[in-house]
Amino acid sequence: MHVNGGEVEKLAARMATGGRRRQRRAARQLARTRSPKAVRALATAYASPGTDPRVVSIAESVLAGLDDPAGVDAVCEVLIATGAERLSALVSTTGYRHSDPVRHAVLLFLIGDFEQYAELDFDGGMLAAVHAAADAELRSRLAARARVAGRMEWVRAVSGAQRRGELSDPEWEAVVATLTVTGRWDELWRLACEAPPVWGARMLRELAGQPWWPQSKVERAAFDKLAGLARACSEDLTRGHVAVKSAVLGTHLSSLSCLVVMPGELLASVSFSNEVRWWHLPSGDPAGVLRAPKRGVRCMAVTPDGTLLVTGDDGGRVRSWHLPSGKPAGTLRGHKYGVRCLAVTPDGTLLVTGDDGGTVRLWHLPSGESARVLTGHKRAVRCLAMAPDGTWFASGGDDGTVRLWHLQARAAIRTPVAQIDMANVERMRFTVKGDPERAWARLIRELVRRLHQYDIAVDTAGTAAFLSPTDIELDR
Known part of the structure; x- marks a missing residue:
């Protein structure tokens, strides 16, 4: 049965808002059509928790027996967009695969099939690409799945140096929880020194409560100092057109x-x-x-x-x-x-x-x-x-x-350490007032200094008389 795109949209709207008889009649018409758009409409209804049971049954009879790749892709896209448990179970049972490997990788991650996911996305590149383009809702569901399952692939995909400034608070929560549950203390320590200080302090406090210390004496001394500073930072400081036409927008009762x-x-x-x-x-x-x-x-x-x-x-x-x-x-x-x-x-x-x-x-x-x-x-x-x-x-x-x-302190604690200007940190030390801000300023200064302690400044060659003992002279 052939139905054009406009008619499919009308049937989908009727199935969502009409009375029960109209909903069921629309579902049966869409079931006979079986076009990708009709399948998407049925999958959307199937995913909705408030859908009439008879409509759910009609939709399931179609969705469970698809052989058209375009229809399978439509079902997979609805699952990625909604994360509906009922649709997730159906896709897992049928073994549907999205024709796009990247989309299929994220689908496997969302339904919890991590064995197949790891085979497909062995380096986490697909998950990173999806996360970079995803909306807030999808990113939130990916974070929730990673947190529950303790998936390090997700942590590495989202916490790279280029993405740290884009993570939401729930995503940082999931990163910390995943690293903590899996006992990845070395990775938590590394990330604590590079994440936005508000989360770096959270990680340092978490590490300080664990039976863990860096292996080298130098790193242990740095950890002890930063952890002490983090303990004082318990208070989050964040929690040309020209008018050419006018219109009167009604009136108020007074001026x-x-x-x-x-x-x-x-x-x-x-x-x-x-x-x-x-x-x-x-x-x-x-x-x-x-x-x-x-x-x-x-x-x-x-x-x-x-x-x-x-x-x-x-x-x-x-x-x-x-x-x-x-x-x-x-x-x-x-x-x-x-x-x-x-x-x-x-x-x-x-x-x-x-x-x-x-x-x-x-x-x-x-x-x-x-x-x-x-x-x-x-x-x-x-x-x-x-x-x-x-x-x-x-x-x-x-x-x-x-x-x-x-x-400044309030903004700086939510900025990745690599993006914080040391000059602004020094100014902040003299402009902030109150113990919470001073505590954060001290921690941020130490984190920035640690990150840049091995930086090398390149300058034009001078005479030997102006070289210091720490300078390195290079000959061409």
Whole structure:
């Protein structure tokens, strides 16, 4: 039975959203079609936990007996995209192979067939290639599978020098867990000296609790020093267009106080009547509305991923709201005066607020936990600006001053050691304040010094009078 691509899409939509009779009728039509697109639609329904049992049975009758390579590839791709256990069991039972060796390697890894995976991807190159191009969901599932099974192939594929700066926190968690479970202490020690310091410190603390030490005296002395520094670092510092046309996006009940452009082509607006609205761009169609309680809202910010809206009001309250639902996420208390300005770091993990009393406060996101209270302004703080890389921010107020506040330590602990500039580390030692930052600065400095201790600087030849005992003179 031949059905064109557009009809297959309609049948797939009907199978996903229609009533039971329509779903079953659509599934039977797709089963008769058996084109790669129809097989993909059936595999997607089969993978979904909420699918009608009769539809599951129809889909299974087709999926379990495929002989068309394109159809098999379609099933394998759905499994790679969803990781569904039911589909994983079917592929394992049928022994389906993806026609692309790279895709088949990642499929074998996901279903836990590590013997066949190792034969196909003996050097881990295929897994590394897939990981480099994968989305966050697939990378997360690969990490979870590696962590449960203790697979070193995955650790070596993702923790190479070129990829360390791209790993997410769950992936680093899986790396540490896999190395720990398998007892690869030498590899954990090597990686601890090269990973972002926030994870290097975690590894050093893990190593310090194990009956293990480096073999050489020099390495043991270095380990003892770094482990001691890591123990003091228990606090994570991170946790040109021209308008030519205008449009009116509805009206608020009172004067507006703030506008914020949100991810996902949305615009948020807030009025003095505490009404927050957001609008679709560029159409201007309404997308949502919420009412903030009590005192007038004066400022607003949205996290870079668009999942959290934060407002500050005259009562000193900082409130957060889930997006796009608009449900309250919590209230951050601590300001004694009205909050006038907000800023969020590019990674969305730190919120900065300023109030009428001259106080600047830092908060961890999304938890809302207070991180630091900064003083220095003599009068109200009216504005905040965050650096694009999140290493510093500026505040300005009614006292006529602009103050710079450095967050280098917080950024540095999430940067691979090889990418940290020693000059910035030295500056950080003199600009950070507080014991947590100083502890991290000392650890980072020692890690960078260790990494570059055997570096060789090449210079033009000079006379023997200017050579030091450690210089090496090369003759052509």
